Amino acid sequence: MCAETPDYKDTLFLPETEFPMRAGLPAREPGWLERWNRIGIYDRLREKPGRPPFILHDGPPYANGHLHIGHALNKILKDFIVRSQQMMGKDARYVPGWDCHGLPIEWKIEEQYRAKGLDKDEVDVVDFRQECRRFAEGWIDIQRDEFRRLGITGNWADPYLTMDYHAESVIAQEFMKFLMNGTLYQGSKPVMWSPVEKTALAEAEVEYHDHQSHTIWVKFPIIGYSDPAFDADWIALQAHPNYRSEDVGSFPSDRRVELTVEVMKARNAEWQDEVRRILADNPDYFSLKDAKVVIWTTTPWTIPQNRAVCFGPDIAYGLYRVTEAPEGSTAKPGEAVILADALAESVAAAARGATLERVRDVSAEELGALTLAHPFRGIEGGNGEWDFDVPMLPGDHVTDDAGTGFVHTAPSHGDDDYQIGLKYGLPMTYNVLEDGSFRPDLPIFGGQHILTSEGKEGPANVSVIKQLAYAGALLAKGKLKHSYPHSWRSKAPLIYRNTPQWFAAIDHKLDDGMGTYGDTIRSRALTSIDQLVKWTPQTGRNRLYSMIEARPDWVLSRQRAWGVPLTCFVKKGAQPTDPDFLLRDPAVNARIAAAFEAEGADAWYKPGAKERFLGDDHNADDYDQVFDVLDVWFDSGSTHAFVLRDRADGSDDGLADLYLEGTDQHRGWFHSSMLQACGTIGRAPYRGVLTHGFTLDEKGNKMSKSLGNTVAPEEVVKQYGADILRLWVAQSDYTADLRIGPEILKGVADSYRRLRNTMRFLLGNLAGFSDAERVDPADMPELERWVLHRLAELDDTVRQGFDAYDFQGVFQALFNFCTVDLSSFYFDIRKDALYCDGPDSIRRKSARTVLDILFHRLTTWLAPILVFTMEDVWLDRFPGEDSSVHLQDIPETPQAWRDDALAAKWAGLRRVRRVVTAALEIQRRDKVIGASLEAAPVVHVRDKDVLAALKTVDFADICITSAIQFTGDPSPNEAFRLPEVDGVGVVFEKADGQKCGRCWKILPDVGSHAHAETCARCNAALG
Structure with a gap:
């Protein structure tokens, strides 16, 4: 180009936008939050009329600490759903909530008391409960700000709290429904017990960790054989x-x-x-009188509580004689023992390599006819405590997978044991106190701790093992590392302990008029799981079904102070089996509910409460007031009643469309809500359940502060912004465990930048666009109509994905569309027309019309995920105090835009384009050309249909070359080919002509027009 060539830069329609390439999210996001709050986005969405409701009921987090990455994952997923359902035409209400009662808060207050030298038991219970309430209130405010900072929409001004007075009243009323329908009972049975926290725990409060236990093989002497036959x-x-x-x-x-x-x-x-x-x-063939039955246990401390030994009726047993016993072995040569055949070898190995000789079979009939002696029978210092007969009983729970094939049975310390005890009338023992120690008057072991108040092993196990050795009852001992129950709060090991507790009988037949799905809580729950609930993923169904199918009765009571009390009275002197043991009086219940509504559950603990609630109808001296508090899972399980049923922004039918939590909530909130609702409304309180996995570090390890591999949401937000954290959730498969860490977040940030550049291109090339420019799709070039086809396809993908909660699928589809279909293809091709065509060019107006259509769809499709960025994009184009992308719905996309034949044609064109661009890239790499506009390749195409299709479009524009030729001739040897695109070869040729000073295409006509050094198109555009 000669020196006199004019500078045509100012004549181009270059992108115009102030939308920054750098997002600056950490600094700018708080401003959008403040703006949304100022203009009342959430409330304005509620004002849209005629929209069907969609209710995602919030599983309440616990109000006692800063958020961790699992909280962020959970709330962001919920936000994706609420926002996407709203933008698809629903009234998606979201009421956040908090779980406020329970042991963790109570424990914190106790720690504060101990630091001040105060004794909790000497503090007035109402004052103590008020301290707990204030503690929870403080953390609710902190967590609310942390959740909002993540861009979570919802009714933050009026959340639900389980400690609100109305909530406490409803929780008590829901409990009293169990009282009145007969499912509530007091039972003495083994429950998971924490000696550290001195309270019973529900299964949902238990987690399993590796623990090293003592293992012992104990000999029970046979003292009798009785068989009526x-x-x-x-x-x-x-x-x-x-x-x-x-x-x-x-x-x-x-x-x-x-x-x-x-x-x-x-x-x-x-x-x-x-x-x-x-x-x-056969000296031992005809007599078992000198043999011993051997049991195996990992809880030696339960031996003093033994009341039976169980065998498996279908297991093969044998009588074995010890022929050799190495030095140090507790086995004795000549003694006879009965073992499961499958386990005899492992027992011999445990006895330090003793040699066992099998003598004969021992049948189940023979085992059932045996009577045993307790191994401590007649022990010195035993004072006759264990001088009773021990029966042999059949049990379906007995296996020959490990141990000896015999199960030592202590009904007070295990559910299987308890069930056997019920069936055969075995006595319960009360040897273990709430602090994990043996009762003081228990012979030999009195006062010894099983577990200390710090959760460490006490002396009880070792003492029992020593006494078994002294009594000659120990065949072998060892240690075993295995999965063992721990408190998920104190992290300390638990024990099974027999205590009087309050239970909900889940197999009690109900006559409450709500039997559509069954007449017991269990049957209603199982029917609900199968018939009424949609599970995402489907595996959640199996997990909850198996849990509820096999679970025992629900332990409702806790021996603590901070919570909703079990609002019931028991008759003094009556037994739990007596009909009048529990007071069931609707008038009493009504007084309790009214008092709680006005004063909260503290009313139960105020002086004169018993007389106040019993009124003149009952003599207060005849009744005891129950002061246990409800399991907090009953609190959260009841939330459907005071949130979905009672609130104006709740559900029209008292049910939720969706509950969403982590997979641990199959044993937690999903579980307790199911049981609670089946007892009070006859069915599940939810129509859908979605579960997500846990968060791990980049290497797949569990996060731990001690390992230094935790990722705090607050730190991610400070470094990258909340939208990056939200994008990480969208890119992840939440149905499995999710990994996060610095390198992963860098990759997420890179994906974000590519998306941001797509949106910036749209904004820059839509400057000044108005409806006057709009072109009807029928009048558009094929390339634009192909983009509209892709939008019609994507609209189905996005809507179906949002409805299926498949955010990873939605995001991947949109990201691929933006980066592959748009940035690398459509935008790349249409830059020339957008920048260089004249204002009246149908091609340019069509492209800008399509960009406007793309803008409205991409901003609304991505708004549920990138809440801040899409607001930024929207406001750049539509500023205004009341403007927000989050007030928009996803626009309807005409299905008439779909054109599968056109799409198939362009798929073929794109395959040929790939070969051309790859061939030109080699020329660019070898510095033969500097840009693709310097080329005019010859394209050899074998397929006649494809060749014909190429001739119907401006393929030079599509390949961004100045010219292009097609031929059906066979490709010469020097032609460039791609193995995956058969029948296409490209021969490189340079473009003929001069470079246009405005569009940079090399064309033969450049220099022959009025405007110097321009092509015909640019000359016309300049006028």
């Missing part, structure tokens, strides 16, 4: 004419029947010698 057979045999009492009188009494049969079978003079030979060859 044996006695009847013996009487019949005595009446047989061949029977002679003097011949069998010396035989072992427990096998006389069998021996007498042998005698009768002989029928000859030598029969006595034959019987004596059998006895001599």
